[in-house]
Amino acid sequence: MNLTLHVWRQKGPEAKGELETYQAKNVSEDQSFLEMLDDVNEDLIKAGKDPIAFDHDCREGICGMCSQVINGKPHGGQERTTVCQLHMRSFNDGDEIFIEPWRAKAFPIHKDLIVDRNALEVIMQAGGFTSCHTGGVADGNALLIPKPVADYAMDAAECIGCGACVASCPNSSAMLFTSAKVAQLAVLPQGKGEAKARVKNMTETMLSEGFGNCTNHYECQEACPKGINVKFIATLNREYIKSFC
Amino acid sequence: MHLITSSVGRKLLMAVTGMMLVGFITVHLLGNLSIFAGSEAINIYAEKLHSLGPIVWIFRLIMLGLFAVHIALGIQLTMENSSASPEAYAIKARLKTTFAAESMIYTGLILLAFLLYHLLHFTVQVVHTDAVATLQPLVNGRLNVFAMVGNSFNSAFVSIAYVVAMCALFLHLSHGLQSFIQTLGLNNGPSQDKVSAIGKLVAIFFGLAYIAIPLAFLFHIVKI
Numbered sequence: 211m212n213l214t215l216h217v218w219r220q221k222g223p224e225a226k227g228e229l230e231t232y233q234a235k236n237v238s239e240d241q242s243f244l245e246m247l248d249d250v251n252e253d254l255i256k257a258g259k260d261p262i263a264f265d266h267d268c269r270e271g272i273c274g275m276c277s278q279v280i281n282g283k284p285h286g287g288q289e290r291t292t293v294c295q296l297h298m299r300s301f302n303d304g305d306e307i308f309i310e311p312w313r314a315k316a317f318p319i320h321k322d323l324i325v326d327r328n329a330l331e332v333i334m335q336a337g338g339f340t341s342c343h344t345g346g347v348a349d350g351n352a353l354l355i356p357k358p359v360a361d362y363a364m365d366a367a368e369c370i371g372c373g374a375c376v377a378s379c380p381n382s383s384a385m386l387f388t389s390a391k392v393a394q395l396a397v398l399p400q401g402k403g404e405a406k407a408r409v410k411n412m413t414e415t416m417l418s419e420g421f422g423n424c425t426n427h428y429e430c431q432e433a434c435p436k437g438i439n440v441k442f443i444a445t446l447n448r449e450y451i452k453s454f455c
Numbered sequence: 456m457h458l459i460t461s462s463v464g465r466k467l468l469m470a471v472t473g474m475m476l477v478g479f480i481t482v483h484l485l486g487n488l489s490i491f492a493g494s495e496a497i498n499i500y501a502e503k504l505h506s507l508g509p510i511v512w513i514f515r516l517i518m519l520g521l522f523a524v525h526i527a528l529g530i531q532l533t534m535e536n537s538s539a540s541p542e543a544y545a546i547k548a549r550l551k552t553t554f555a556a557e558s559m560i561y562t563g564l565i566l567l568a569f570l571l572y573h574l575l576h577f578t579v580q581v582v583h584t585d586a587v588a589t590l591q592p593l594v595n596g597r598l599n600v601f602a603m604v605g606n607s608f609n610s611a612f613v614s615i616a617y618v619v620a621m622c623a624l625f626l627h628l629s630h631g632l633q634s635f636i637q638t639l640g641l642n643n644g645p646s647q648d649k650v651s652a653i654g655k656l657v658a659i660f661f662g663l664a665y666i667a668i669p670l671a672f673l674f675h676i677v678k679i
């Protein structure tokens with residue numbers, strides 16, 4: 211199939227960017243979206259032009275590096291799918307495709323489609339950990355955790371930190387990301403000790419890093435390639451209230 | 456301190472003040488619906504209310520405080536949120552959010568404008584003074600609030616203004632009610648869509664019930 215791409219090109223953080231149009235020819239429906247871009251880039255390189263810069267690493271949907279807003283939807287909008295796992299069979303011959311970077315004040319653009327997501331790391335440093343002596347490997351059943359609690363924590367831990375929640379949010383809020391970390395640790399015995407400080411510090415850092423405030427649009431849940439539920443945001447809110455008790 | 460500076464703390468204050476305002480509009484609606492119970496009912500209700508004296512003023516001060524907190528935080532949060540997302544996408548799909556959610560600040564500001572107009576109209580009584588004049592003469596020794604309301608709403612302009620404002624109330628509540636549940640952390644996942652649906656139904660109820668009052672007079676379903 212042949213496609214028309216409108217891709218955000220921006221030389222550097224301070225440069226002014228704009229959408230440029232490219233033709234992707236003879237695209238196979240078995241290619242992933244990133245492989246399609248690889249081919250476009252090869253043509254650009256052959257023509258002596260600067261290839262499109264985009265983030266990627268594992269290309270199997272687990273690292274959270276790939277980050278593109280495709281036709282207005284982070285990761286292209288296919289349920290529980292990262293860009294690297296999006297295949298060209300979801301497109302049709304002759305389609306026009308708009309490709310833009312995550313847009314948020316907290317995610318400054320490095321180049322083209324690559325944004326700096328360090329702000330999420332700063333939120334993690336504010337409390338996304340437990341301070342316990344790890345010592346040797348613990349005895350398997352020494353610390354009993356009921357199955358529903360373990361499942362709940364695992365659901366929250368599915369977050370790969372890609373930032374699609376921020377990209378989709380009209381307020382550029384990082385609440386879904388932050389809440390997944392807060393909720394995961396709040397329900398586990400290892401995390402309970404620091405729960406009060408954690409929720410305060412992490413939400414405070416969210417604000418100081420330039421993310422907006424959640425106003426319950428729930429765009430994040432739909433955009434999340436890991437299906438993180440907004441019930442974790444409710445849990446964060448509950449944890450926040452509990453931190454005053 | 457944390458409560459009034461942090462992101463989640465301020466959202467909680469928005470939610471709690473918003474819900475107290477919902478408490479107010481519920482009581483207010485019950486009072487207003489008494490126009491459907493004959494011309495005397497609302498006059499008696501108004502007389503009772505005014506006889507409370509200083510309690511009315513304490514109540515008014517509390518309302519002023521609630522509105523002040525809700526409005527100030529609403530404007531502040533909205534400004535922070537728009538500065539957090541300075542660059543718009545060339546194309547942005549709407550995945551789950553609603554028109555009501557996106558227009559909270561606008562429906563809020565319409566409600567604020569309406570509130571001022573409404574107070575000038577029925578409380579301070581300095582606009583539409585010809586209708587206010589119908590408060591006199593007294594009926595059975597009471598102010599004729601019923602006629603004042605009725606004569607005001609016989610004007611299509613006044614009725615339409617009230618209907619528009621109540622549409623804004625409907626939109627504000629259709630997002631606000633479920634938002635309150637989420638902000639207070641009372642959502643467990645599966646409850647999400649149900650809470651949203653119930654919130655919308657309650658919002659429709661409030662909207663229709665309030666709109667019924669001006670329309671009832673405008674179309675002479677209730678006669679003065």
Ligand code: HEM
Pocket residue numbers: 424425426466469470471473474476477480525526528529530533556559560562563564566567627630631632634635636638639
């Ligand atoms: C009758 C009057 C009002 C009622 C009953 C009301 C009710 C509510 C409720 C229940 C919420 C949800 C709180 C939450 O997010 O959890 C809310 C949010 C909000 N209200 Fe009001 N409100 C009223 C007037 C106003 C006014 C006058 C403004 C003026 C600026 C305003 C602006 C906002 C904003 C900006 C939000 C936050 C939007 C969001 O979280 O998505 N409201 N309101």
Ligand code: FES
Pocket residue numbers: 265266267268269270271272273274275276292293294295
């Ligand atoms: S490249 Fe690792 S998740 Fe897409």
